[in-house]
Amino acid sequence: MTAAAVPSLPRRALSRPEMGALIGALAVYVLFWAVAPSFRQLDSLSTVLYQSSTLGIMGLAVALLMIGGEFDLSAGVAVTSSALTASMVAFQFTLNVWSGVLVALALSLAIGAFNGFLLVRTKLPSFLVTLGTFLMLQGLNLAITKAVTGNVATDSIRDMDGFDQARNVFSATIGIGGTDIRVTVLWWLGFAALASWVLLRTPYGNWIFAVGGNQDSARAVGVPVTFVKISLFMLVGFAAWFVGMHQLFAFNTMQSGGGVGNELLYIAAAVIGGCLLTGGYGSIAGPVIGAFLFGMVSQGIVYADWDPDWFMFFLGAMLLLATLLNLYVRKQATRRRRT
Amino acid sequence: MTEQAAPLVPLVQLTGIGKSYGTIRALHGVDLAVNAGEVSCVLGDNGAGKSTLIKIVTGLHRHTEGEFRIDGEPVRPSSPREPLARGIAAVYQDLATVTLMPVWRNFWLGSELTRGRGPFKRLDIDRMKRTADEALRAMGIALDDLSQPVGSLSGGQRQSVAIARAVHFGARVLILDEPTAALGVKQSGVVLKYIAAARERGLGVVFITHNPHHAYMVGDHFTVLRLGTVELSAPRAEVTLEELTLHMAGGAELAALKHELARVTGVDTGQLPEANEGSTEGSTSTERK
Numbered sequence: 188m189t190a191a192a193v194p195s196l197p198r199r200a201l202s203r204p205e206m207g208a209l210i211g212a213l214a215v216y217v218l219f220w221a222v223a224p225s226f227r228q229l230d231s232l233s234t235v236l237y238q239s240s241t242l243g244i245m246g247l248a249v250a251l252l253m254i255g256g257e258f259d260l261s262a263g264v265a266v267t268s269s270a271l272t273a274s275m276v277a278f279q280f281t282l283n284v285w286s287g288v289l290v291a292l293a294l295s296l297a298i299g300a301f302n303g304f305l306l307v308r309t310k311l312p313s314f315l316v317t318l319g320t321f322l323m324l325q326g327l328n329l330a331i332t333k334a335v336t337g338n339v340a341t342d343s344i345r346d347m348d349g350f351d352q353a354r355n356v357f358s359a360t361i362g363i364g365g366t367d368i369r370v371t372v373l374w375w376l377g378f379a380a381l382a383s384w385v386l387l388r389t390p391y392g393n394w395i396f397a398v399g400g401n402q403d404s405a406r407a408v409g410v411p412v413t414f415v416k417i418s419l420f421m422l423v424g425f426a427a428w429f430v431g432m433h434q435l436f437a438f439n440t441m442q443s444g445g446g447v448g449n450e451l452l453y454i455a456a457a458v459i460g461g462c463l464l465t466g467g468y469g470s471i472a473g474p475v476i477g478a479f480l481f482g483m484v485s486q487g488i489v490y491a492d493w494d495p496d497w498f499m500f501f502l503g504a505m506l507l508l509a510t511l512l513n514l515y516v517r518k519q520a521t522r523r524r525r526t
Numbered sequence: 527m528t529e530q531a532a533p534l535v536p537l538v539q540l541t542g543i544g545k546s547y548g549t550i551r552a553l554h555g556v557d558l559a560v561n562a563g564e565v566s567c568v569l570g571d572n573g574a575g576k577s578t579l580i581k582i583v584t585g586l587h588r589h590t591e592g593e594f595r596i597d598g599e600p601v602r603p604s605s606p607r608e609p610l611a612r613g614i615a616a617v618y619q620d621l622a623t624v625t626l627m628p629v630w631r632n633f634w635l636g637s638e639l640t641r642g643r644g645p646f647k648r649l650d651i652d653r654m655k656r657t658a659d660e661a662l663r664a665m666g667i668a669l670d671d672l673s674q675p676v677g678s679l680s681g682g683q684r685q686s687v688a689i690a691r692a693v694h695f696g697a698r699v700l701i702l703d704e705p706t707a708a709l710g711v712k713q714s715g716v717v718l719k720y721i722a723a724a725r726e727r728g729l730g731v732v733f734i735t736h737n738p739h740h741a742y743m744v745g746d747h748f749t750v751l752r753l754g755t756v757e758l759s760a761p762r763a764e765v766t767l768e769e770l771t772l773h774m775a776g777g778a779e780l781a782a783l784k785h786e787l788a789r790v791t792g793v794d795t796g797q798l799p800e801a802n803e804g805s806t807e808g809s810t811s812t813e814r815k
Contacts, residue, residue, distance in 0.1 A: 388649050389649060390638035392649075393631055394635075400624035404635075405635065409636035409637070468626045
């Protein structure tokens, strides 16, 4: 390959999946910077990042699954299921909270495996399969919590063994450069770096693209399609566990009806980040920027003193704009390539 | 052909092959030999048994009569694994590549090169790109940028990448299922060029098509299937393009049709092509070299 044949830097940058989201994020950042003086402070950035991080961790896993060609509508309530499990197991059996944390991990991975297994065996669309688990989990969350605690929320595990230790892992606050950063931000960026490496630099990442892009071709050249699909669902399970643990150790107690509707926010973050809804295309930087956009809008509205009721409207408009921008950018990039 | 002349043993040889699905006989008494450095064309209308034949050779279906030999050794494969391990690779029209993925990732899909060990095992991207480029160039495919998605290539180039891939991963016999069916004239030319290139490299090629013009451009041997049996089997020297086209179009049936049309006023049968009855009879006895 000659040096001249390699496309120029701007051309390559334009063909990146997350380019649309990056432009959008810059625009939103500049907007709030202009209209909301308090948005400019470092503490505000730390709050925005914290907002972005919990959504972002789930967004990473959901994006990988989407690149692999599938959805998980149960991802939102699965976070709650995991936290409820950890809380109730630890409280009811008066165990060290870590036992509850481990049981919750096993359950979350099992939910993911169940989704994946059902999908692979029935060959039904994942939309349908996970819609089923979504409704089932939503019911189980309420019913079991009520049956066990007699209440819609779990009992506080604040005073139990291992709580402080677990909180340091999942929900600590660290002072960096004159501001306080929640540890989930570091986990989020760390997971993102790892996920990006796996996606772009390992055979498994290559398989994710292939399975989402053309499942039958992938199988024909020996890619273990079943393994890839099930493991991706289990990865979403893992992320749900992690975020669930964060919520539990941040609030000591868990509301059983939570998480409903979040699954769509995760999907939106991935789509804003340039992941193709139909699979086979996307990046990790994309959903990271997508989640950051969410964080900025949700906090920016508060800092700008706008009516927070408008939040969802802004999200929806952003989703549409980002999708159109992605479409436009992708067309530009592929058209230039052909010449 | 004698037993000592080892190089002359066909890579793939089918003798009296047949396949029945319950009471339905899809294929019966088919002979086919694929030699190294030879393009063997299999022609036939829809439903003639072409797909059944490929499925037998690639191991997707097991034959119910006759003998299937690879390198002179009888086999009864139960899955595509055995034929694949022995160098028989099929390139399907629609299954060839993942369009959204870069060329080099497609090329190595399922057989990725890695370096490092344990958790640090990672793709050896430089080597993958370099080797893919070399393998493509060896087949005469020069691409400016291996990072472009396969979907941005033309249909002909896409097929060619799939062919180059099969060759690189040790295929000795390439089975091409209608590689030119969905392509325009120019793109078909691209694919035909790479079929010729594969032959130059000493591969045996089974070229399945229903286009006698494409077949005649690269073929060394032609087999026309009709209703599950061999209608014509002839080496290039013994058949002309006109005869081939006629057999594809139904040969004897056409002659009968012409006869009937002659009775209908207003149809000028004098300008219709002659059905060559002689070659139809002569060629059903299979020729072997």
